[in-house]
Structure formats: structure tokens, C-alpha cells
Amino acid sequence: MGVNMSTEKELRGQISDLVKEYYGVKFGQQTYVAGKSPVRYAGRVFDEKEIQSLVDSSLDFWLTEGRYAEEFQAQFAEFVGAEFAILTNSGSSANLLAFSALTSELLGDKRLKPGDEVISVAAGFPTTVNPIIQNGMIPVFCDVDLGTYNVNIEQLKKAIGPKTGAIFLAHTLGNPYDLDAIVELVKKHNLWLIEDCCDALGSTYRGKHVGTFGHVATCSFYPAHHITIGEGGMIFTDDEVIARAVTSFRDWGRDCYCHGGENNTCGKRFSGQYGTLPKGYDHKYVYSHIGYNLKVTDMQAAIGVEQMKKLPSFVQRRKDNFKAWSKGFGQWSDKFLLPTATPHSDPSWFAFPVTVKQGIGFTRTELTDYLSGHQIETRNLFAGNLLRQPAYLNIVHRVAGSLDNTETIMNDTFFLGTYPGLIQPQIDHTLKLIEEFLNTKALNRTQAGRS
């Protein structure tokens, strides 16, 4: 046994060294050439450590959640300052689980029920809203403010009615919403607050991480996000009961909490009384929620463990890149509405959103087409106006007031990347191209005026 273990350790070491060498050969020599290399809006940023960790986990061949998942969850909880962090297979799954957990009977009369109204926005990503519909509740859409791209607080106040059970909002592109106002409303009206932090890991409000103001929060680890494990997400909360419900919904709805490879962790496997099952029915097969299976593999978590170590530097890089864009775009404030951080916040920007102003001689799409033709990636603000999307044309919903700004975002807003892999020469090149585009448009207007 001792000899085998020693050999295994040695082999792991050799494999790890080879992986490091492989990383150097495969990924280590990437250079950027302005005009030839693409400028991505997002992408995975990693070094040999992530691949070594991934391979180390694959050598365990444990496959399902294991030692790396435990470590990743503990690291994440410590970083954001939450009591519980529960790993799942995507940010969208995290939203589904966080929301579904609030329907749990563990929460008694305060749980959300079909028919309840849940306030959100239409200018965002669909899977912030989908869990509301999937759980038989009614989304109520508010407009957003241009510049912060977050919910308009006055509309939000008016949207609250007798059926309102929760507020479910994303911190748009990493910019925290007005948490002072929203937390006050949540307390006043006894609502649940779900913070979708899928684009906001590392953002703070009054010095505290977003996601720690509401009852439960979510995060995404898709490659475009602040850290990545490929496909992955996290639910985090300080509430033990919500954490239990999330875990149960994630794990088929089961009541048992043994991990793989464990039995009778609770010490009551064959003595409990559940539902109308016979007393002592095996706790491993007792189901207290109508659940899903939304777990990840330990190999994904192994990547997360290394990404977490890089997260503080990633957050700083995003802030630096945002500043660089702000400086560059500052000269064109007559043409573009530039993003503004919510007061008291320090965003870990997912992106740099820009709204093209009206009547300046070109459209958002003309500009993004031009940039795309020069290998500069941009993105629209996700779904634009969700209610215009084919899947949502016939959903049961309510709109609180007008969605004028949401319409503007759909038509005129786009964003550029801030991800840590973005470097100053890429930003400079992009700004130069935009300047060329603007000059061309100005020239065209001048020529049109003369003719």
C-alpha cells in the first residue's frame, strides 16, 4: 500500500510537470497584433495551475462532487462573506435553485406560492426571469435607468402590490443597484430579495460584497464571467434554511445529505418518519422537494479552486479596463451615454456599456457592425427588452409604468469587454477604430450637407 501510494504521488507529480510544460507549448506564447488579432469581449483567463488542478482531479476519477467542490465552496463563501455557498452547474441553474428554494415548505407561510408577483426588469438576461415563470408566478417588469442600467427605484416602489412576494434583480453588468433603497423596500413590505450576481462577482456596495444584502444570491462561472469553470454557478446565502432547500432542490429533492461515498452521515438513516412512508424507510431515498439534478463534476470545481486564487487580481483588471474605456470614450460624450457606477458602489465591471445617442448620424448597429468587421467583439445588453423576445410574447406578466429606457437599450446600447485578458493595446486599437468610424460618419454628413 505504502509503495503504491508513493508511486501514485510520484506519477501525479510527473503528470503535473508535463501538464505545465504542455501549457507552455500550447498556450504560453500568445501575442496580440493590432489589426490582425481579434479583440474579444470576454474569455477564460488561466495559466498552467488550472489545467494541473483539472488533471489532478481527473486522476482522482471521483467525477462527481468531491474534495475540490468542498474547497471551492469554502473559498467562495469566504471571499463574498456568506455563510453558505452551494455549487451548481450554471448561473442560470443557480437562479432556478435560489428562486425555487423560496417555494420550500421549510419556509412555512412566508414561502412563495404560485400566483405571487415577482418584480424584475426586462432589460437583462432571460434566466433571471425564467424561474419566476417556471414556478408559476407572475413577473412584474419595471424600467431601468440609462447609465446605471439598473431598476428605476420610483417605478419599483409603484410596482409593489398586495400580491408581490419577491424582488429578483441582476446587478446589471456588475453595477450594483441601489441596495439602500431596495433593502428598505424589502423590509417594509416583507419581501424576499434574490440578488443575481452572475455578472457582478467582486462588486461591492458600501464596502460589502453584492449578494450579501438580500436573502439569497447567485453567481455564474460561464467563460465570459469573472471566473470560469466552463459551466458552473454558485448560490450563496447566510440563511441555513434557504441553503438546505437549495441543496435539496439541486440534489433531486432528496432529504438525505450524505455525499457520494458516504452512508448514514446523519446517524438516523433507518429510524426517521417521513411523509406517509413506513417508519425507518431508508433516508437515502426520501424526497422533501420536487427537485432537479443540477450538480457539477469535481473536475470543474478543481478549475474553480485555482480561479478563486486569481479572482482579486481579475477584479482589479476589470476595474482598470473600465477606467481605460471611460478615459477613451470621455471625448465622445456628445455621441455616447457613458456608464455610471451607482452611488456607494465599487463595481467589478462585467463590461463597459455604451448607449448611442439619438440624432447623431449613425446607429448602434452600424457601429457594432463596423467593429465586428475589424474583429472587435461587442455585445448587446443581453435580451434588450425581454418582452419583445419570441418566447415571452404570450407570458402572463404585468408592466409597471412604461419601459421607454428598456426600449432605448434594445435599440441603442452595446457593450465592450473589460475582462482581465483585455490589454491596453487592444483598447487603444478599438478606440482608434471608433474614432475612424466617427470621422467617416462626420465626413459623410459634411459631404451630404454640401451636395
Add this chain to the structure above:
Amino acid sequence: MESNMANPAKVLARVQTVENHGEGVYSVTFAVPSRYTRYLPGQFLHMTLEEFDPTAGFWPESRVFSIASAPRQDFVAIVYSVKGRYTRLMEQELAVGREVWLKLPYGDFIVDEGLLADGPVVLIAGGTGVSPYLPFLMKHRESGNVHLFYGLRKPNHLLFRDEFSTLKGQPWFRPHFFLEEGRLEDWPSTPGRLSIPAIAEAMGKEFPTGQYFLSGPPAMIRTFQDDLLGQGIPNNQIHIDEWE
């Protein structure tokens, strides 16, 4: 309804201190990174003396112990009493510096701070059964109404003497020590065995509204549970630390 635990994790811990209380009762503290000490008062941990290979994943034979220290510190404490093969091995092997694997936290026997708003929280302990209450008792609070009924055979069996000293004079803390033999020097105590009638008498008018937590030998828990029910305390006001 029983429910899942949220974030249990396995961690390699090092024995930091071992205190022998005599008659086979020991307190042990384990050095653990603070990110693993996120648990709720009343929860327990698993400890194994065997080798555990985290790359293989299968958890070996282990025993469970209530966590007897406040959360969010860089250590966890347990108390154990030598009663069988495993605890005899622990007595032999758990010395300062020894590394062991723990997994934590687990358990639904949670002494919830929120209950303080509803009436008195009544913690009933026999012997080492006082351990799960320590994280709750050591939590800072300005107000509340917490009774601790702690049954002991002899004065030297009193555990957590230092911790109780720090609680002396706290307006929310009402200790009741019952001794079968002798008396305590630093605390008032009642002679005789701890029992539900004795608790009812001490609680007076508060007795029907209490949230009762029972921790100790299985026979004591069963008897006390029956007696509480017999005295009209509803099941949802009785919380037991129960094992197969």
C-alpha cells in the same frame, strides 16, 4: 421534516490541545482553517482516526461529536467520554500534534437564536451532553432568556468551567446545576438528579412556553421527552439530539 445540510466539507485537522477531565472524559481542540468552522450552534462533526485519502473520496469509519466551540474561529473543540473501542483508541492516539480528518458541519439539532423571541430557551444536558450548547452560549448577546439545566454526578464533572465563569452575571443566562454528589464551590447547585419535575418547578410560570433542548445519554433523552410530553409540552417545543 428532516433536511439537507448545506456545506459540509472534509478537512485535515491537527490536535491542538487535549484536556483530561478525569474518569475518561476529555476535551480536545483541533486546529482548522476558519473557513471550515462555519456551523450553527448544536451541529456536530465526524472524526476519523483512520487514514483518509481525499483523492479516493470514500470516508472511513468515524464517530460523531457535538461541536463545543464557537463558530468562525481557527479551531473546533469536542468533548468525549471513553465508553467503547473507538473512544479508547481516541484516548490512546489523540495527542497534541496528531493529524486527523474531520468532516463538518452536520445535524438538525440547532439551537436557533430566533427562538429567543418566542420565550425561554431551555437547554437540558446530562454529562458531556452539554457540549452542543457551548457555541450558542458563547455567542455574544445583550438580552434573552436562556436556562441551562445541567445534571452532574460529581463537582469535578463540571465541564467548561472557564466558559461558564465568563457568562456569570449575564442578564440572559440562568444556569441551574444539579449534583448527585457534593456541591459546586463557585456556583449555586441543587442536590439530586436532574428531572423534568425539578425543571418544571424551577421554571415556574415559564414552563409551558419554553423551547426545550435535550442532550445527553439516550435513556435520559427518552425519559425527559416522555415527561415533557406528559406535562403538556407540545412536540414542536421539544428538540432532541437523537441517534440510532
